[in-house]
Amino acid sequence: MKAIYFEPFSGASGDMILGTLIDLGASASFIQKHIEAIANVSMTVRKTNKGGIVATDVSISENSPNNARHFSEICEIVASTGLPQIVEENALAVFEIIAKAESAVHGKSLNELHFHETGQDDAIADVVGCCLAFYDLKQNPKTAYDEIVCGDINVGGGFVNCCHGKLPVPAPATLEILKSGGLSFYADGDRELLTPTGAALLSHFAAPAQMQTQSNKIVCIGYGAGDADTETPNVLRASLIEYSGCLPFQKEQIEVLETNVDDVTGEVLGNLVENLMASGALDVSVFPIYMKKGRPAHMIKVISKVENSEMLARQIIRETGSLGVRVMPTKHRLSVKREIVSAAVTFGGKSYEIPFKIARFTDGELITISAEYENCKQIAAGTGLPLREVLRRAEDEGRQFFS
Known part of the structure; x- marks a missing residue:
């Protein structure tokens, strides 16, 4: 199995994450084609040196100034450009994370919200670009991953200037995103290192880094450059790790x-x-x-x-x-992984649709399967069969469907 492991020791932003993923092997031309179609921006990719580390620097510049957008407007933009379905779903989910954080901070409903910094074309391009990069890495057998994990995030320190004035780091929306996403963080530095877009992308895609392995191997390493000049190189590192011995949980x-x-x-x-x-x-x-x-x-x-x-x-x-x-x-x-899947089961020559609760290890091994009680109760009442007989027969057939 393979995992992408992010190490945000110098924070993270949308362009840093995008640069890191391109450095890992995502296609810059594939990403550029789509984001320049979805937003009025120009994207350039180059190598740069940050504190002695060679990193990929992604620059997304707006071709014309644009105003703040409502959440619904951003959703319409993302949904109208023919992105692969999973890319569209991920991008909308990331913007929903940002929207809910802004809503909590400002006390406004999602329909009332105006996105300022995070609603402009370059921010839209950052989010969609990262979602495309994750998608592209997944399609390539050399870089296909099974999970994404993230270490403790350095949010920086001091204050940041934004459209609402001077605010302490982490900015309120960033802190709300960290709270909802469950990723661990710490503060070290005198400037903002984690942006709301970076926090939302990591919160959506990554789980806290708790891989339990017996052995692992680094497949490749990527560095994405940030804009800051800091004592610690302002880069985001990600490693594609091949590991074995992981508990199937x-x-x-x-x-x-x-x-x-x-x-x-x-x-x-x-x-x-x-x-x-x-x-x-x-x-x-x-x-x-x-x-x-x-x-x-x-x-x-x-x-x-x-x-x-x-x-x-x-x-x-x-x-x-x-x-x-x-x-x-x-x-x-x-x-274990849990899901509800429906299947047709026959009693007395009549077919009934029954939801099944299925539990599996992450390696696919089936642990338990249970038929939905209320559906089986109705079947028992309609057929005259004992409830326990309906449950047993339904689960026996369910195991044949889902094993």
Whole structure:
């Protein structure tokens, strides 16, 4: 298996990521053709020396000034130029990350937002160009990768001037993106090193670097040049690593929320569990416990994605009256891939469409398959068969479909 491993020791921006990917082997001419068609820009690629390191410098210049755009306008631009579907989907997802961050910072809906720096032609070209570069590397057998991971990001320090005035580094939108993306970062320097576009691209494409390997081999190394002149070379490094011995799990960053309550009824707790799951909790458990003076109580434990923790904690407090929720971050949850796929199963000569929950290791090995309970319950009621017989037969056929 192969992974692209980013090392943002001097930050990251859209053009730095694009330069790094071209240095790894992405086709500059393929990318240039598409981004010059989608945005009114000119793209040039050259080699440069940054602090003794030869790196690829990508320059994207606007052919004419342009005004701020709404989020919907950017989506229309991206969707109207015939990009490969996966490239279009990735580009729209990156802009949605930026839009949600700007929305949280400025308190405006996505429809009201004006993108200033990140809505101009050069920023659009950066995002689409990087999405094209990832796509192109994936198509080439020599550079095809299985995953993308990112080490701790240096955001820099000091202050940055933007359309809203002078702001501390990391800029508010960048910080929101880092919060939602779950990537680790630190501050070292006296200028901005991580831009919102760079943060959004890494957050969308990369997981925190936690590869567990027995051995690995560097296939190739790429360096993308930044614009700054800093004591540490202002470059972004990425390595294409071939590795073996990796555990066949997905790596996820999660948080565990806990609180103890001693005056909440079973009905309220049952309703809370349903509401938390509907709001995006990964799992919810309620345990009977004893508190001081022997009072019976309950511990509520919720597993959450990092970006949902505050919302779920607020919901717990509102529905139970708890005065606080403990948050325990962890970067080490290993999980199998899960998906829901429908298939037709025949009972009594009639075909029924049943959703199946399927769990696999990342190497494709099937772990479990379970037929959706509510669908099987309806089939049992309609056919007169025992529910357990419907579940068994459905899952037996499901294993033949999906093994």
